[in-house]
Amino acid sequence: MWEYSDKVKDHFKNPRNVGSIENADAVGEAGALSCGDKLKLYLKIENGIIKDAKFQTFGCGSAVAASSVLTQMLIGKTLEEARKITNKQIADELDGLPPEKMHCSVMGREALEDALKNYLKDDYKEFEVEENEKSSPIVCHCFGIGEKEIIEAIKNNGAKTFDDVSKITSAGLACGRCRADIESLIKQYSKPSEKEKLNPVQKILKINNIIETIIAPELQKDFGDIELINVEGNNVVVKLKGHCSTCQNAKLTLKNFVETKLKELVDEEINVVDENE
Amino acid sequence: MNKEIYLDNNATTKIDDEVLSAMLPYLKENYANPSSMYDSAKISARAIEKARKQVANLFNVENEKTILFTSCATESANTAIKGVVEQFATNENNHIITTQVEHPCVLSVYQNLEKKGINATYLGVNENGELNIDNLLSKITPNTILLSVMHANNETGAIYPVYEIAKEAKKINKNIKIFVDGVQAAGKIPIELEGSEIDFYSVSGHKFHAPKGVGALYVKKGNLFEPMLLGGHQENSLRAGTQNTPYIVALGKASELALKYMDYEQSEVKRLRDKLEEGILSSLGNAKLNSKSTLRVPNTTNIGFEYIEGELILLYLNDLKIYASSGSACTSGSLDPSHVLRAQKVPFTSLHGSIRFSLSRYTTEEEIDYAIKSVVEVIKKLAKISPFQRELKELGL
Numbered sequence: 001m002w003e004y005s006d007k008v009k010d011h012f013k014n015p016r017n018v019g020s021i022e023n024a025d026a027v028g029e030a031g032a033l034s035c036g037d038k039l040k041l042y043l044k045i046e047n048g049i050i051k052d053a054k055f056q057t058f059g060c061g062s063a064v065a066a067s068s069v070l071t072q073m074l075i076g077k078t079l080e081e082a083r084k085i086t087n088k089q090i091a092d093e094l095d096g097l098p099p100e101k102m103h104c105s106v107m108g109r110e111a112l113e114d115a116l117k118n119y120l121k122d123d124y125k126e127f128e129v130e131e132n133e134k135s136s137p138i139v140c141h142c143f144g145i146g147e148k149e150i151i152e153a154i155k156n157n158g159a160k161t162f163d164d165v166s167k168i169t170s171a172g173l174a175c176g177r178c179r180a181d182i183e184s185l186i187k188q189y190s191k192p193s194e195k196e197k198l199n200p201v202q203k204i205l206k207i208n209n210i211i212e213t214i215i216a217p218e219l220q221k222d223f224g225d226i227e228l229i230n231v232e233g234n235n236v237v238v239k240l241k242g243h244c245s246t247c248q249n250a251k252l253t254l255k256n257f258v259e260t261k262l263k264e265l266v267d268e269e270i271n272v273v274d275e276n277e
Numbered sequence: 278m279n280k281e282i283y284l285d286n287n288a289t290t291k292i293d294d295e296v297l298s299a300m301l302p303y304l305k306e307n308y309a310n311p312s313s314m315y316d317s318a319k320i321s322a323r324a325i326e327k328a329r330k331q332v333a334n335l336f337n338v339e340n341e342k343t344i345l346f347t348s349c350a351t352e353s354a355n356t357a358i359k360g361v362v363e364q365f366a367t368n369e370n371n372h373i374i375t376t377q378v379e380h381p382c383v384l385s386v387y388q389n390l391e392k393k394g395i396n397a398t399y400l401g402v403n404e405n406g407e408l409n410i411d412n413l414l415s416k417i418t419p420n421t422i423l424l425s426v427m428h429a430n431n432e433t434g435a436i437y438p439v440y441e442i443a444k445e446a447k448k449i450n451k452n453i454k455i456f457v458d459g460v461q462a463a464g465k466i467p468i469e470l471e472g473s474e475i476d477f478y479s480v481s482g483h484k485f486h487a488p489k490g491v492g493a494l495y496v497k498k499g500n501l502f503e504p505m506l507l508g509g510h511q512e513n514s515l516r517a518g519t520q521n522t523p524y525i526v527a528l529g530k531a532s533e534l535a536l537k538y539m540d541y542e543q544s545e546v547k548r549l550r551d552k553l554e555e556g557i558l559s560s561l562g563n564a565k566l567n568s569k570s571t572l573r574v575p576n577t578t579n580i581g582f583e584y585i586e587g588e589l590i591l592l593y594l595n596d597l598k599i600y601a602s603s604g605s606a607c608t609s610g611s612l613d614p615s616h617v618l619r620a621q622k623v624p625f626t627s628l629h630g631s632i633r634f635s636l637s638r639y640t641t642e643e644e645i646d647y648a649i650k651s652v653v654e655v656i657k658k659l660a661k662i663s664p665f666q667r668e669l670k671e672l673g674l
Contacts, residue, residue, distance in 0.1 A: 036586065056662060061588055
């Protein structure tokens with residue numbers, strides 16, 4: 001099993017600030033039941049200061065610990081201070097998290113972001129971009145790995161796949177949500193491979209066949225489904241059905257799974273969009 | 278309770294004292310290489326042949342020459358599957374059939390073979406985790422070279438009718454080879470290979486009170502396969518490498534003991550398992566049984582707890598020194614929850630909170646009583662942390 005720090009253990013065994021706040025000023029959510037973790041964060045705010053914070057979490061030990069420690073960090077902070085809290089600070093406050101569990105700290109930050117957006121509405125400004133991030137935006141949020149480092153892995157170390165990049169930089173090793181971004185960097189910075197030439201009809205047939213025989217059965221396992229609506233050049237329009245259509249991670253499914261598969265098997269240039277987009 | 282309550286016997290088991298005593302002399306004084314010519318080497322060689330007979334008895338086969346010793350069940354499975362494919366694959370259209378609920382040590386081999394151009398069919402199971410035999414048989418083609426079905430599932434304990442499947446499959450295509458992963462069956466239910474149509478059957482010692490690092494593979498007489506390890510002439514040149522005498526002796530002794538305790542396993546272990554299962558299900562409105570197959574090994578139950586995550590349950594049970602396991606994504610290190618429970622379409626409300634309890638002949642009534650009480654307390658405590666308060670309230674929590 002994972003090696004959790006004593007602080008993580010203390011927080012999941014004796015979670016602080018569990019529960020909800022009646023008439024909370026701000027409520028934020030992250031995750032989904034179907035994906036295995038969900039966090040609900042409640043804030044009481046007075047004169048721009050967080051007076052109380054409570055949480056409810058469905059998730060593993062580190063998800064509970066990250067939620068618990070986050071509420072402690074929030075109480076007494078101004079909104080300006082609160083929104084500067086990064087997932088790394090949450091993990092550091094717990095004396096670190098195992099690499100595979102860093103996404104738990106990201107979930108904490110996302111719930112906080114959601115709560116602040118709900119509270120401030122139009123006044124909410126995106127997190128201020130740190131100076132060093134401007135030249136190299138963060139791609140892997142779990143480990144705070146920037147674009148520059150990933151491009152170097154592709155150009156200098158010859159990384160050709162997402163797994164190669166992960167091995168070299170650790171990016172994507174935790175939640176894997178940055179997969180699509182890393183793959184597009186690979187596409188951009190490595191030499192393109194030769195794919196078979198298909199005429200438009202062959203291409204549509206091939207895409208349809210892959211969706212029906214490979215992609216749909218996978219989604220059906222998670223109570224979802226998919227239908228091909230249209231193919232315009234490299235734009236593949238699909239409709240997500242069943243559970244997938246309501247899942248908060250639907251966009252991730254489209255990009256990380258559907259698009260990745262079609263890119264791998266048909267054409268590197270394929271772009272998958274939902275019919276509602 | 279100060280004692281550890283070990284309810285994870287499908288992961289590994291404690292070495293039986295008799296097994297340990299049997300193997301120790303071969304770690305100390307009888308260390309000779311069984312292939313050597315001198316008298317002390319003969320002691321080792323004879324010990325290995327005795328163990329071969331003991332394993333043959335566990336498998337209920339007359340001819341002990343059908344038993345090969347390996348280092349583990351993963352090696353046994355790899356040897357059988359790759360060996361058959363290398364031996365029998367023609368240039369094109371080779372087809373293999375297996376199930377979606379096999380152990381990763383089997384599934385990964387098939388996925389790897391697919392990359393090399395072999396066609397594979399993965400059969401699903403119903404909501405009880407059972408296979409549709411007619412559907413399975415309908416997938417057999419003249420190009421099918423291998424059919425592999427596990428005897429019992431590690432996560433749910435479901436037993437598959439492997440003898441019947443083997444018999445019917447051979448009627449359709451007599452050239453097909455049948456591989457059965459018997460890891461979770463050995464020591465829990467009788468194995469009857471004599472007269473069956475099964476060609477290859479694998480087991481692992483540490484799942485039935487032998488140490489880790491030893492396994493066996495049954496190869497029905499007359500079957501050819503390409504060996505995986507080449508080198509010396511050991512094991513009839515089918516598995517080269519100096520034989521691991523102490524561990525082979527241990528596997529033999531464990532097989533003998535497994536037969537001795539078989540009735541106990543079917544009666545007492547089953548009674549305690551049922552008590553644990555009923556105790557939990559009747560006390561918690563959010564507890565759902567995942568082990569719903571009509572046929573099931575006597576020691577295993579898998580229960581899903583709705584709206585509570587599995588790793589958290591294990592961590593709280595760990596604090597009470599109760600050891601079980603979970604198919605939740607968070608414990609496996611991958612992002613996907615158990616492929617077995619997903620195959621039987623366990624609803625996502627309880628999928629991530631599914632816990633497997635697996636007993637052994639060492640499990641006591643006192644431990645089960647304590648486990649029931651503790652699981653109920655832990656779930657009630659964790660329900661308070663869940664964001665699904667309304668749903669849990671409706672379930673009485």
